[in-house]
Structures are given as C-alpha cells and as structure tokens.
Amino acid sequence: MSEKNSGFDLETVKKLADIVKSNDLGEITVVDGDKRISVKGKVCLAGSAPAPVTAAPAAPASAPAVSREEKASGNSVKAPIVGTFYSAPSPDAEPFVTVGKTVKKGDTIFIIESMKVMNEVLSEFDGVVKEIMVSDGDPVDFDQTVMVIG
Structure with a gap:
C-alpha cells in the first residue's frame, strides 16, 4: 500500500x-x-449510528460569576464537544426535550453535529428542563452550558 x-x-x-x-x-x-x-472509530454494537456522547456533570463553580447560566438554578448540561446544536433528530421532528419536560438520566436531550457526525447527548441527571440556553442550529463551544435541568 x-x-x-x-x-x-x-x-x-x-x-x-x-x-x-x-x-x-x-x-x-x-x-x-x-x-x-x-x-x-469504535464499532457500535447497537447499530451503525455513532456512539452517543454523554454530557459531563457540571462542576461546582469556585467563584460566583454573573451570567445567563446563573438565572436558572439546577444542574448545568454542558456541550461535550464543539459543534452545532440541534434540539431534534431531524428538522421536521419534535424536539427531544422542551422547557418543563421531565427527563431521566440516560435520555437523549439534544444532538451536537461535529464534522458531519451527529452526536447524541444523554442526560446525566433526573429532573425537569428549566432552561435551554441555545437555539436550534446555534454553534456551541466545548463546556458551554446548553441547558439547565433541576
């Protein structure tokens, strides 16, 4: 070769x-x-879809910061990778979650497209979606708060 x-x-x-x-x-x-x-990369045993990306649990802040993230109290769900946020599996489908919806640990809560790969992000928390910080199609940075679950 x-x-x-x-x-x-x-x-x-x-x-x-x-x-x-x-x-x-x-x-x-x-x-x-x-x-x-x-x-x-790794072979997915459940099918040909890419392996879901699990959102990292939020670390407690060491110093108080005034930001939009602070408005809703609860667990911050942060973007595990850089990419584009999508709230639904396709443009004509219902969003995975909406504000007020109850989610369980392991539920798919959004997708981040990175380099033409759709990465499902799973909830690390049980609770109710209190706030979604980004809109469909918005770019997100690594470790950016995407939503708050309380």
Missing part, C-alpha cells in the same frame, strides 16, 4: 484517525472533489 492511497496522504489519514479517537467519534468522512475517505 502506498502513502498516496485514494488521493489522501498517510499523514492526513493519521490526523483523521487521531480526531476520531480524541473526540470519541464513531466515524469521520472527508470529501475533496472526487476523493472521499472515511475513518471509523
């Missing part, structure tokens, strides 16, 4: 593999004109 397999050099393939591994992605696909490469 040569280093120029399918028009992508070995270094590009290695970088894509590192991205998949470091972000715990199921798969990444890159298209450049007529060239296409897919790098798959």
Whole structure:
C-alpha cells in the first residue's frame, strides 16, 4: 500500500484517525472533489449510528460569576464537544426535550453535529428542563452550558 492511497496522504489519514479517537467519534468522512475517505472509530454494537456522547456533570463553580447560566438554578448540561446544536433528530421532528419536560438520566436531550457526525447527548441527571440556553442550529463551544435541568 502506498502513502498516496485514494488521493489522501498517510499523514492526513493519521490526523483523521487521531480526531476520531480524541473526540470519541464513531466515524469521520472527508470529501475533496472526487476523493472521499472515511475513518471509523469504535464499532457500535447497537447499530451503525455513532456512539452517543454523554454530557459531563457540571462542576461546582469556585467563584460566583454573573451570567445567563446563573438565572436558572439546577444542574448545568454542558456541550461535550464543539459543534452545532440541534434540539431534534431531524428538522421536521419534535424536539427531544422542551422547557418543563421531565427527563431521566440516560435520555437523549439534544444532538451536537461535529464534522458531519451527529452526536447524541444523554442526560446525566433526573429532573425537569428549566432552561435551554441555545437555539436550534446555534454553534456551541466545548463546556458551554446548553441547558439547565433541576
């Protein structure tokens, strides 16, 4: 096998593999004109969908900060990766959660699209959705508070 397999050099393939591994992605696909490469991560036993990303539990703040996050008391659900927030599995579907909806630990509460991969985010908490801080299609940063569950 040569280093120029399918028009992508070995270094590009290695970088894509590192991205998949470091972000715990199921798969990444890159298209450049007529060239296409897919790098798959861990195999999902439940099907071909990417593995769900679990939101990290909120760490207690060491110093009080005045921000929008402070308005609603409860558990902050933070974005586990950088990407685009989606409240529903498709544009014409109902949102996973809405303000006032009761959720249980393990329920899918939103999706973050990162590098063309849809990553389901699961609730780490039981409770009621008190506030959703972003709108459908908004970009989110790593560790940004997306919603509050109380």
